[in-house]
Amino acid sequence: MALLWAGTAAASTPEYADLSLEQLSEVTVSSVSRRAERLDAVPAAVFVIQAEDIRRSGATSLPGAMRLAPQLIVARADANQYAISARGFNNVLANKLLVLIDGRPVYSPLFSGVFWEAQDILLEDIERIEVVTGPSTAMWGTNAVNGLIHVITKSAVATQGVSAEAHAGSTERGAALRFGGEAGDDAHYRVSVRAHDRSNTEQADGTALRDGADGVQATFRGDWSRGDDALQFQAALYESTIDQAPVAREVSGGHLRGQWARGHDDGRATLVQVYAEQTERRQAGGFGESRNTADLVAQHEFEPASGQHSVVGLGYRHSRGRVDNTPSIAFEPALQDAAWSRVFAQNQSVLLPGLELTLAGNVERNPYTGTEFLPSLRIAWQTGYQHLAWASLSRAVRAPSRIDRDLYQPDQAPGGLAGGPDFQSEVANVGELGLRGQPHPRLSYAATLFHHEHKGLRSATATPVGLQWQNHLEGYTRGLEMSGSWRVADSWKLAAGGVWLRTRLHASPGTVDAGGRRSLGNDPDSVWSLRSAWDITAWLRWDVNIRHVDALPDPAVPAYTAVDSRLAWQYAPDLEVSVTVLNAFDPSHAEWGASPGRAEFQRSAALQLRWRL
Incomplete structure (x- = not known):
C-alpha cells in the first residue's frame, strides 16, 4: 500500500544522518506533494525532525x-x-x-x-516533524507562503504497551501516561493523558510576569488496516489556564x-479525511472567542502515463x-x-533519466477576495552521486483574516x-x-537560496476615519538556508x-505607512545552531545543543547564544533518567518583546524520567 501524506508508518524512521546511501533512498516525506516521496529526490527545502531527535533534545513542548529545525526562527x-x-x-x-x-490545519481564521x-x-x-520552507x-x-510544519504522529501499532513520563525543574513540571492495546488482529488503539504546570517568567529586574x-x-x-484499506480515528480534549492580569x-x-x-501496488491511492474541532478562548479584559470548524479533504494519486505521477484533490x-x-478590541x-473551498492538482514527469519536472496548482476560494490561483513549477536533476539539484518558481498568497477586515477599537474611534x-491578499x-546530497555514508548536507518578491503587504494607513489596515507595503526577502550532519564515529554525531x-x-x-511594517514581524539577520549527540557508553548519552540568534531590530532585542545540555542514563532497558540544563552559560536572556516588560529566560534545570513496559 502506498504511504499517504497523513503518515501511517508503524515504527520510527531511523535518523537521517545514520543512514547508508542505500537506506537513504528508502526514507520518505509526505508534506511536499501530499504523497510519499523519497527524501533524497524531493525538489524542495525539507528538514525532518525525528522522534529520537526530540527525545534527546530534552524538549517538553511542541514549540520547544x-x-x-535550523531553518526556523523560533523566539x-x-x-x-x-x-x-x-x-x-x-x-x-x-x-x-x-x-x-x-494533515489537520491548526491555524486560526482570526489572524491566519x-x-x-x-x-x-x-x-x-510524534513520529516525525516535516519542516518545509518555501x-x-x-x-x-x-x-503556506513561507512554508509549512507538518507534525505526524505515530500509529497505534507503534505505541503498544504502557509508558509514562515525568519531569520537574526550576521552571516547569509535567507528567504523561500512555496505554496502547489491540482490538483484534487488525485494530490497535492508544489512550494518553498529559499535564503541565509552568512557572511565571521574570523581567530583567526580577519582577515576576503573570x-x-x-x-x-x-x-x-x-x-x-486490512488488505489495501486503512482507517484512522483520533479524538482529543484539552484545557489550560494561563495567569494574566486582570x-x-x-x-x-x-x-x-x-x-x-x-x-x-500500481501506484493508485485514495485518501479521504474529515475532522471537526471546537475551541474556546477567554482573554483578559473580557475578550473571548468560540469557534467550530469542520474540514474535508479528498485526494487521489495515479500514474496517467509511463514516467508520470499525478495527484488531484x-x-x-x-x-x-x-x-x-x-471596548478596546472588537470584531464586526x-x-x-x-x-473556504479548493481544488488542487500536481503532475510529476520524467523528462530525461535523472531530470524531472513538477507542475502544481491550487484554485482556492476564500470569503474575502474570492478565487486565488496558486501555481508552482519545480525542476530537479538527480545525479549518479547522491546529489539533487533543483529550482522552483511559485506564486503564493496570504489571504485576509478577520483581523485584517473586521477589527475595530470602539473606545478609540474615530482614531x-x-x-x-x-x-486584499x-x-x-x-x-x-x-542542492542536497550525501557524498559519504557519514556526511549529508542541504542548501537553499531563495528570493521572495512581496506585494500588497499589510500596512497601517491614515484615513479620514482613522488608521486602517491596507496593502501598501512591498519589497523582498532573500537569503540562504543550510544544514548538514556528520557521523564522526559510530557513537558520535x-x-x-x-x-x-x-x-x-x-x-x-x-x-x-504609519506603523504597519512593525506589525509584520521582527527578524534577526541570521540564526545558526550546532548539535552534538554522543553515546558515551551503551547506557550513558550526552547531548549538547548550541544556538545563536542575531539581534532583533524593532523592538530591539540583543543577540544571544544559548547552550543546552542533556545527560541521560539508561538505568534499565525500560527506564531512562535524564538531566537537562537550559542556557548553561547564560544567566538570562530575552528572546522577544520590548524592554523593560519582556520576559527574561534564565538558566534552568530539569530532571526527567521515562518508563516503558
Missing part, C-alpha cells in the same frame, strides 16, 4: 521541539507564547507559515496563525478526526466563530460564518486602528535554488545549520 515570548516563522515575518501572530498535525499555547501534544506520540500553497492552500500556566490534555487514536486566560477545546486510505472548510467584544460582525474593508512571487536573511520593505509609490 521546533528549535531542532519564546513568555512562559507559553512563541513567535515561530520561516524566512522572516516572525511574530506571535505570524501568519505566513501553515501548521498541520496529521497558530495559538501555540493550545497545541499541547504529547511529544512521545511556498507550499500550490498543494496546501493560502497561508504568565504561569497549568493544563491537561487527553487523546485517543485507533488504527485499523484575570486568567482560559484555553480549551477538542477535535475528532477520521481518515480512510486505500492504496494499490479537493477540500472544503467551514468555520463559525463568535467573539465577545470589549461578532458572529461570522465563513467557508483607532481598524480593519480595512478593501484589504498579500502576494509573494518566489524563486528558489537548492554532529549536526549544524542556519539561515541568513535580508529583508527590504518600503511603502508603495504615493503611499505612506
